[in-house]
Amino acid sequence: MSKKVVKYSLIGFGLYAVLAAGVLTFYEDNPDQMRWDDRQAYNKKYINELSIDEPIFKERIIQSLGSPDITEAKILNGETFQVMFYRTKHEKSDGITTKDECTPLLFKDGKLIAWGISAFEQFDAIRI
Template sequence: MIKKVFQYLVLGLGVYALIAALVITFYKDDPQAMIWQDREAFNKRYIAKLSIEKPENLNAVLDYLGSPDLTYAKRVEDNVWQIIFYRTQHVKSDGITTIDECTGLLFKNGQLVLWGPSAYESYQQES
């Protein structure tokens, strides 16, 4: 009797471990469903992993991070400049997301060229 209970216990733990591994491996986080604290951390981790050697395109960023909190775009000659902002740090509890609470990602013709505090300054200088 004890042997059978032990077998069921081991089988149950094995099934639980398999399900947990599948969820961790295949479940994609949905930034839109996160509370704001978790979303900030999620955005910050993703942005910290960006690399200039392997620049992302706009669609890849939008697919992973979801809709930006703020976005601006303009056309300068033959180039389209777009800056999108994702909230990465809490400043003031007023229910409004402002630029100082976000990290900007600057895209030129859909390719990431700059991110961080200087991205918005560079966007403004393009004319």
């Protein structure tokens, strides 16, 4: 193999590595611009990484996951409860996202207090 071919191959590989590193470092996922299946996988991965040990607020979730697919809210004794549903599992190709295709996140006064099936059960049990 000639030295020119090796030289250009190394230069090409180096440029590719720099470009790939730049994209991975500086490109942020934007859920609003993802295809539905990519967004669903992103939502599931993000929610699975949540920890109840650290305070998480609604603004951070919306910034990270975008607008919820479904949302409901109640006020009881001056406290605001909001449940936001993010799609995490595809059930039926009908063009409609339903609650059974989503993971609910429950907020009390803007702070995340529960997620998963129990989150909606807790929200549903709040009687105003």
